[in-house]
Amino acid sequence: MGRLEGKIAVITGGTQGIGRGTVLRFLKEGAKVVYCSRNPKNNEEMLPMIDAIPGGRQKSLFIAADVGNKAQIQDVVHEAARRFGGVDILVNNAQGIAALKPLEAKPDEDYEMTLRTGFYYSKWTMETALPYMKARSGGRILNFSSHWALNGMLYSSDYNVTKAANEALTRSAANEWGKHNITVNCITPAGDSFAYRMYCSMNPGVDAAICAAIPMGRMGDCEIDIAGAMLGLVSDNGRFITGQTFMVDGGAWIAKPPNEHAVDTDIHAGRHQETKAGA
Amino acid sequence: MNQLIGKVAVVTGGGQALGEAAARRLAREGAKVVVVDTDSAAGAATVKAIREAGGTAILVTADVAAPNEAVRVVAETLKAFGQLDVLVNAVQPATAWKSFAEKDDADFDAVCASVLGAQRMMKAAYPQLRESGAARVVNVASAYGATSYLDVTDHVARDGALQGLSRAVAVEWGRDNITVNFLVPGLIDTPEFRRWHAAHPQRTDKLVKGVAMQRLGDPLEDFGGALMFLVSDEGCFVTGHPVYADGGQHLSAPAFEPGMRG
Numbered sequence: 380m381g382r383l384e385g386k387i388a389v390i391t392g393g394t395q396g397i398g399r400g401t402v403l404r405f406l407k408e409g410a411k412v413v414y415c416s417r418n419p420k421n422n423e424e425m426l427p428m429i430d431a432i433p434g435g436r437q438k439s440l441f442i443a444a445d446v447g448n449k450a451q452i453q454d455v456v457h458e459a460a461r462r463f464g465g466v467d468i469l470v471n472n473a474q475g476i477a478a479l480k481p482l483e484a485k486p487d488e489d490y491e492m493t494l495r496t497g498f499y500y501s502k503w504t505m506e507t508a509l510p511y512m513k514a515r516s517g518g519r520i521l522n523f524s525s526h527w528a529l530n531g532m533l534y535s536s537d538y539n540v541t542k543a544a545n546e547a548l549t550r551s552a553a554n555e556w557g558k559h560n561i562t563v564n565c566i567t568p569a570g571d572s573f574a575y576r577m578y579c580s581m582n583p584g585v586d587a588a589i590c591a592a593i594p595m596g597r598m599g600d601c602e603i604d605i606a607g608a609m610l611g612l613v614s615d616n617g618r619f620i621t622g623q624t625f626m627v628d629g630g631a632w633i634a635k636p637p638n639e640h641a642v643d644t645d646i647h648a649g650r651h652q653e654t655k656a657g658a
Numbered sequence: 659m660n661q662l663i664g665k666v667a668v669v670t671g672g673g674q675a676l677g678e679a680a681a682r683r684l685a686r687e688g689a690k691v692v693v694v695d696t697d698s699a700a701g702a703a704t705v706k707a708i709r710e711a712g713g714t715a716i717l718v719t720a721d722v723a724a725p726n727e728a729v730r731v732v733a734e735t736l737k738a739f740g741q742l743d744v745l746v747n748a749v750q751p752a753t754a755w756k757s758f759a760e761k762d763d764a765d766f767d768a769v770c771a772s773v774l775g776a777q778r779m780m781k782a783a784y785p786q787l788r789e790s791g792a793a794r795v796v797n798v799a800s801a802y803g804a805t806s807y808l809d810v811t812d813h814v815a816r817d818g819a820l821q822g823l824s825r826a827v828a829v830e831w832g833r834d835n836i837t838v839n840f841l842v843p844g845l846i847d848t849p850e851f852r853r854w855h856a857a858h859p860q861r862t863d864k865l866v867k868g869v870a871m872q873r874l875g876d877p878l879e880d881f882g883g884a885l886m887f888l889v890s891d892e893g894c895f896v897t898g899h900p901v902y903a904d905g906g907q908h909l910s911a912p913a914f915e916p917g918m919r920g
Binding site: 550553554555556557558560562569593594595596599603604605607608610611612614615616617618619620621622623625626627628629630632633634 | 825828829830831832833835844869870871872875879880881883884886887890891892893894895896897898899901902903904905906908909910
């Protein structure tokens with residue numbers, strides 16, 4: 380008996396890294412999972428992994444959607460209810476990222492895009508999921524923050540602001556929705572993800588420096604370590620835990636990460652979202 | 659759900675409400691449990707409850723803050739069960755509620771003894787925890803840690819020390835794959851809570867209503883659930899961390915009103 384039998388989860392940014400690890404882990408624990416990302420091609424690598432899970436294909440649904448597009452991302456939540464009968468769990472993992480730049484050189488458009496594809500969509504999915512969660516007598520929501528927000532990481536002010544906003548959104552929703560038996564928590568991960576590897580490839584030596592500062596000596600496996608904590612919070616063990624930000628990071632938060640990356644590091648090189656307001 | 663089959667756990671303060679809840683939940687999940695308490699009768703009651711539910715437990719009567727007692731507890735654990743994977747320091751010292759100006763050295767000594775007990779247990783258990791390969795330490799805060807209460811300055815001071823200890827040891831033991839975390843209970847349905855409620859029903863109800871989830875915590879399901887989050891494979895990459903098992907009380911709850919003592 381899996382820990383998520385009978386549960387229906389929506390996971391954004393589900394085809395790579397932490398999102399992928401979470402989709403696979405939740406499926407293995409018996410959940411039905413609706414997941415999305417912008418590019419259907421990203422799902423091609425994922426499908427064989429899902430097929431390796433008994434019932435995986437029948438219990439999952441991929442939707443190509445841009446989290447920066449309000450109608451699209453709201454429809455992902457509605458589709459989970461249409462296809463599987465409701466929504467119990469919401470994981471707002473996706474995040475658009477602009478190139479690193481000094482604060483004074485970062486244009487408003489970077490902030491607008493980052494907030495839209497990180498904070499605003501989290502709010503939209505949460506609002507859309509609320510009636511479904513109430514109908515199922517409760518729910519579990521996970522939003523995402525970052526060590527970079529805690530430490531004011533260099534050249535990343537738009538991203539840092541967005542992640543801090545997610546933390547406060549989490550606390551607000553936890554406070555307001557606790558009475559509906561909905562818990563809302565925030566995850567600050569240190570995962571060996573696609574994004575992390577892109578970042579390291581652009582900054583030689585930074586991986587060794589980062590791992591040296593982590594008490595557990597390594598970055599987390601997305602499915603075992605990062606999705607493990609998320610599983611705990613959305614399953615029965617997490618039933619009385621809400622309004623908190625969890626460092627799922629082997630203790631990385633205790634030391635401060637090295638502030639040693641290059642200006643103009645662009646981990647989403649060439650793949651930026653081009654969402655416009657009202658699109 | 660049997661998340662701890664094959665594991666051995668030591669729970670100090672196992673005869674008190676939160677320690678008992680921890681011990682019973684760990685046993686329910688398949689762990690063999692060593693219940694430690696200075697009060698033999700209370701500890702024995704926990705062991706009995708575990709056995710009646712089909713679990714495995716033994717009692718060690720000890721004051722882990724006293725010299726060599728923590729070492730003895732570990733020795734007894736190894737003698738009975740051959741390993742040690744989970745350590746829960748749940749001793750809750752009892753002192754009278756008084757304003758800070760009225761608190762005396764003996765109050766602070768009493769609560770600080772529980773920090774010493776946790777420290778000694780952690781040190782004594784270390785070789786076995788390292789050998790475990792994926793060990794867990796959980797230090798449990800007082801019931802007053804999630805929000806601002808009056809008349810409990812000694813307990814809150816202790817919580818600070820215990821949290822700092824958890825974080826500092828987590829840094830040193832990370833590479834041994836041992837996590838060390840700090841579990842903060844909120845309003846949990848314990849005998850102490852029921853005493854408050856009997857003495858001050860309206861004010862206690864107001865306290866519970868002020869919690870985001872608007873309900874009292876069940877000892878095994880809510881407090882025990884949060885403990886299981888840390889102790890099972892779910893918490894494998896979380897360390898040095900405070901976790902509130904409080905239904906959101908730490909976010910916003912009414913401050914404790916003056917005069918609501920004991």
